[in-house]
Amino acid sequence: MRKYIVYLFIAVAILSGCHLKKAKQKLVIYSPHGKEMLGEFEKLFEAAHPDVDVQWLDMGSQEVFDRVSTESQNPQADIWWGSPSTMFIRAEKLGLLQKYKPTWANNVPAYAKSKNDFWYGTFSTPQVIAFNSNKLSADKAPKDWNEIASPAWRGKVVFRNPLASGTLRAIFCAMLARSVAQTGNEEQGWKWLRQLDSNTIVYAADPTQMYNKLGGQNEAVTLWNMPDMILQKDKYHYPFGYNIPQSGTIVLTDGIAVIKGTKNEALADSFYEFVTTQQSLLMQAQKYYRIPSRTDIPRDSFPDWLKNTNYTTLDVDWDVVADKETEWMKKWDATIKTSK
Amino acid sequence: MIKKYSIAKILLTVAVLFFVVGYIVYPLCQLLIQSFSEKGTYSQLFDKTVYTACFNSILLSIISVIGSAITGVGLAYIFQYKKFAFKPFFSTMVLLPIAIPPMVGVMCFLFLLGENGLLLKLLPVNAFKFDGWFAIIALHLYSFYPLFFLFVGAAFKNLDNSIVEASYTLGAGKFKTFYSVILPQLLPSLIGASLLTFMASMASFSAPFIFGGETRFLTTAIYYAKINSDNSYAAVLSILLTVISILFFAFLNWYRNKQPLTGRTKGAIKSIISFDNKNVSYLSLSIVLIFCIAIALPIVSLFILSLIPEGSLMQPGLNYTYSLNNFKNIFIDNDALQPFINSIESSVIAIVLTLMIGLAVAYIIRGKKNVFKSLVEIIIALPYGIPGTVIAICLILSFNSPNLFSFHTILVGTFWILPVAYAVRNIPILSQAVMAGLHAIDPSIEEASATLGATNFKTWRSITLPLIYPSILQGSLLVFINSFGEFVATILLYNYSTKTISVEVYSQLRLYNDGIAAAYGVIIFLIILLIVFLSRRALNRFATINNL
Numbered sequence: 009m010r011k012y013i014v015y016l017f018i019a020v021a022i023l024s025g026c027h028l029k030k031a032k033q034k035l036v037i038y039s040p041h042g043k044e045m046l047g048e049f050e051k052l053f054e055a056a057h058p059d060v061d062v063q064w065l066d067m068g069s070q071e072v073f074d075r076v077s078t079e080s081q082n083p084q085a086d087i088w089w090g091s092p093s094t095m096f097i098r099a100e101k102l103g104l105l106q107k108y109k110p111t112w113a114n115n116v117p118a119y120a121k122s123k124n125d126f127w128y129g130t131f132s133t134p135q136v137i138a139f140n141s142n143k144l145s146a147d148k149a150p151k152d153w154n155e156i157a158s159p160a161w162r163g164k165v166v167f168r169n170p171l172a173s174g175t176l177r178a179i180f181c182a183m184l185a186r187s188v189a190q191t192g193n194e195e196q197g198w199k200w201l202r203q204l205d206s207n208t209i210v211y212a213a214d215p216t217q218m219y220n221k222l223g224g225q226n227e228a229v230t231l232w233n234m235p236d237m238i239l240q241k242d243k244y245h246y247p248f249g250y251n252i253p254q255s256g257t258i259v260l261t262d263g264i265a266v267i268k269g270t271k272n273e274a275l276a277d278s279f280y281e282f283v284t285t286q287q288s289l290l291m292q293a294q295k296y297y298r299i300p301s302r303t304d305i306p307r308d309s310f311p312d313w314l315k316n317t318n319y320t321t322l323d324v325d326w327d328v329v330a331d332k333e334t335e336w337m338k339k340w341d342a343t344i345k346t347s348k
Numbered sequence: 349m350i351k352k353y354s355i356a357k358i359l360l361t362v363a364v365l366f367f368v369v370g371y372i373v374y375p376l377c378q379l380l381i382q383s384f385s386e387k388g389t390y391s392q393l394f395d396k397t398v399y400t401a402c403f404n405s406i407l408l409s410i411i412s413v414i415g416s417a418i419t420g421v422g423l424a425y426i427f428q429y430k431k432f433a434f435k436p437f438f439s440t441m442v443l444l445p446i447a448i449p450p451m452v453g454v455m456c457f458l459f460l461l462g463e464n465g466l467l468l469k470l471l472p473v474n475a476f477k478f479d480g481w482f483a484i485i486a487l488h489l490y491s492f493y494p495l496f497f498l499f500v501g502a503a504f505k506n507l508d509n510s511i512v513e514a515s516y517t518l519g520a521g522k523f524k525t526f527y528s529v530i531l532p533q534l535l536p537s538l539i540g541a542s543l544l545t546f547m548a549s550m551a552s553f554s555a556p557f558i559f560g561g562e563t564r565f566l567t568t569a570i571y572y573a574k575i576n577s578d579n580s581y582a583a584v585l586s587i588l589l590t591v592i593s594i595l596f597f598a599f600l601n602w603y604r605n606k607q608p609l610t611g612r613t614k615g616a617i618k619s620i621i622s623f624d625n626k627n628v629s630y631l632s633l634s635i636v637l638i639f640c641i642a643i644a645l646p647i648v649s650l651f652i653l654s655l656i657p658e659g660s661l662m663q664p665g666l667n668y669t670y671s672l673n674n675f676k677n678i679f680i681d682n683d684a685l686q687p688f689i690n691s692i693e694s695s696v697i698a699i700v701l702t703l704m705i706g707l708a709v710a711y712i713i714r715g716k717k718n719v720f721k722s723l724v725e726i727i728i729a730l731p732y733g734i735p736g737t738v739i740a741i742c743l744i745l746s747f748n749s750p751n752l753f754s755f756h757t758i759l760v761g762t763f764w765i766l767p768v769a770y771a772v773r774n775i776p777i778l779s780q781a782v783m784a785g786l787h788a789i790d791p792s793i794e795e796a797s798a799t800l801g802a803t804n805f806k807t808w809r810s811i812t813l814p815l816i817y818p819s820i821l822q823g824s825l826l827v828f829i830n831s832f833g834e835f836v837a838t839i840l841l842y843n844y845s846t847k848t849i850s851v852e853v854y855s856q857l858r859l860y861n862d863g864i865a866a867a868y869g870v871i872i873f874l875i876i877l878l879i880v881f882l883s884r885r886a887l888n889r890f891a892t893i894n895n896l
Contacts, residue, residue, distance in 0.1 A: 034844075036843075036844065040858075042855070042858065042859045043855050043856075043859065044859070063843075063844030063845075064844070065842070065843065065844060066851075066855045066858070067839055067851075067854075068858065070574070070575050071839055071840060073577070074574070074741065074840055075744075075840055078741055078744040078745060078748070078840070079744060079748065079760060079761075081748040081749055082748045082749060082758055082760060082761070084760065084761040084843065098577060171572045171575060171576065172571075172572070172575060210561070211561065211562065213557055213558040213559070213560075213561075214558070214857075215860065216857075216860055216862065217458075217462070217463065217558075219860075220462065220463035220464050221463060224463060224464075240860075244658065244860075333576070333577075334576045334577055334578050337576050338576060338578065341397070341572065342395070342397050345562065
C-alpha cells in the first residue's frame, strides 16, 4: 500500500509541474457565443496580434454574470462578449464594467447602448412566433401577440422553462413593461401572461427538448428568437416556420463590454473593436446567423437570409425591465405558474 | 515515547482544524453573510413555494434512499448467496451506473426515453411519457443503488458466517435470519450509504431540472433564484438545504452510535457459505439478467448516439448511418487532449487531498466521543449536502484575495482551485467510507495491540489501516468518479488552461451538438470504467495477499 501512495505522490508532482509554464500576453474573454465562433475570432485576432494569446471561456450568460460579479475583487477576465442588454444594465449598476466608447458608437440605436459608454450592442435579436411547419402554415399559425394567448391555441403552446431562458424572460418582462408604459399598471401584462400560461402544455427544461416538442407530432407553437429558428431549419432541417408579430416585435440586444479591473485595457479595447468591425459583423451574420446592431452596414452586403427580413421594433423601456426582472419573474413563478 | 506520539496527534489535529476552518467553515460563513445581504430574505422562508420545494426534496430523498437500499441490498444479497453463471461479469455490469456522471446520465435517459428517444421508436407506445417524479426517481435509483451495492457488498464479505449458520441451526427461517442476524451486521454500511444517498439526492440538480417540469425542488429553486439574481434568497435556500442535510446526518449518526459494536470473531472468518449451494439458481440468473439489460440500455443508447450524425434522432425510423465522425471531431483540435489531462489530474490531486484529511480526521475521531469530535464529524460531512454551485461561489468569495488559509496566494483563477473544490465537495464520501470501515472493526483487536505494547500510531498503521484498506480504496474510487465528471462547480472555477471534460461536454450541449456530447460521454464512461476495473483488481489482489 505504501508503494501505491508513493506512486500517487510522484504522479501528482509530475503533473503539477506541467502548470508552471509561462505564456505570452493573455487576453481573457468570457462569452456565451459558442466554441466555433470564439475559436474563429481567436485565430483571426492572434494572426493580427502575434504576441497575444486570446483565451476564451465558453459558458452561458448567467455563468458569465456569476463569475464577473464574484470575481470583482480580483478580475480574471478582460472582455465580456455577449449577453442580453438587461444583464449588462445590471452589471453597469453593480460597477462591474469599464467605460469604453467604440469608434462606431454613433451608429447604434439608442436602445442598444449604455448612456454612459459601459456597454454597446453588437447583435439585434427579433423574437418571433415559431410553429411546427409540418402541421401548420404561416396563415394558420398565430400572427400576433394577442393571438397566441387566445383560447384557440389552448394546449398547443410549448415553451422553454422561462426562468432559465434569457429570451423568454425578456419577452415576458417586456410585455409587462409595455403594459406599464401604456396603461400605467402591470395588470394588462399579467393578464396576457396568465392566458399564455393556460394555453401552455409544457415548459421544456432546455432548448433541445423544446425543439423536440415543437417539431413533434402535434400542432405546436412557441415564442423564440428568429436567428435560431432559421439556423435550426437551415442546418438541421427541423420542421420550423415563424411569423413576425404584425404589431411589431420585441428586439433583444446582445452586447459587449470591457470588464472593470482589466490589466490589459489597451488590448481589450482593440479586441472590442476587432470583433465589431463591419467585416467581422458581416461574417458573424453569414456564418453564425447574428443580426448586426450597427446601422451603418450597407444592406446589400448582408447574407441572403438577412436581406429579406423586415420587422418593426416594439418600444420597450429596458431599464425598467432590468430593474424589475427579478421581482416580476419571481411573481410569475409563484403566482402564475402554480395556477395550474 | 508516549509524549512523542501525542505531539503527532496534536499536529494532526491542527492540520485537520486548518482544513475544516479554512476550507469549510470560512467559505460557509461567506454564504451566511450573503444570506443577510438583503433585509427580510429570511421571512420568505414561510412562502408556500418554499414549503412545497422543501417537502418535495425531502420526499424525493427518502424515496431515493429506500428504493436504492432495496435494490442495492437485494442485489448484493443475490451476489453473495446465490450461485449462477457469469457472476464476475454481472457483478461488474451492475456497477456500471457508477461510471456515469449526472450530466451524462440525464443525457443517456433522454436519448433512450425522451421525446424522440430510441426506445419509443422501437416500441409502438405513444402514451408513455418519461417525465416528472417517475423519471427523476428512476434516474436517482439508477445512480444511487450502486452505493448500497458497494458498501453493503463489502460488509457482506466481512460477515461472520458462523453466526448465520448458528441461526439456521437454531431453526430460524431465511427471512428471520436475514432480518435479525444479517441486517444488524450490515447496519454501519447501510447507514453510510443512506447518508450519502440522502445528501446527494437533496443536492441533486440535473434530474429534477430536466425532468421536474412544474414540480418544485430546493436545488432548482436555488438555481432559479440565482438566475433571477436574487443572491440573498439563493443563499437562504442553500442554508435551508444544508440544515436539512445536517439534521438527517445528525439523526443517523446518533442512531449509528446507539448500536452496539458488532463483535467480530477473532481469528479467520469462516468462508462464505451459500444457502442453495447445490442448485444453480435460475431465478437469480434471470433477475440479474433482466436488471443488467435495464442498466445497459441507457448506456447503449449513448453509444449509438455517439456514432450517428447530428440530428438523426429527429428523423423518423431507425435507419442510421454509423461512423466515428463525432469522435474525429473531438480530436480535430490541437489541444484536444488537454481537458482529459486536466480532469484526471485535478481528480487525482483531489483524492490525495481527501485521503490526507480523511485519514487524519478518522485517526483523531477514533476512540471515545466528545463534543469536539462530534463537531468535526458533522462539519466534515456538510459539503456533501450543499449544491456544487453554492460551494463554488463560496470558494470564489473566500479565495479571491490572499488569506491565511491559502498561504497568502490567490487561489481563484489558478489550477489549484479545482482540486480544492473537488476535495471539499468529496471529503464526506471518503470520511464516510473510512468511518463505515472503522465501525466494523472490533476495538478489542486494537486494544490487544495496545496491550502488547504498540504505540497508538503503530496500532493505527499496522492494525487499523490494513483492516480499513478496502473501504479507503472504495472511498477514493468514488471521490475520483465524482470529481472526474464534476460540472456545476467546475463551470464557475475553471480557466482557459484548466478546462475539464465536463466543460467540453457542456460547450457541445449548449450548441446542441448532441452527437459530439455523446462521444465525450462515451469517453468519460470508458475512462471511469478502466479506473474501476483497475481498482477492483487492486482490491482483489489485496484480499488474496491478506487471506481475507
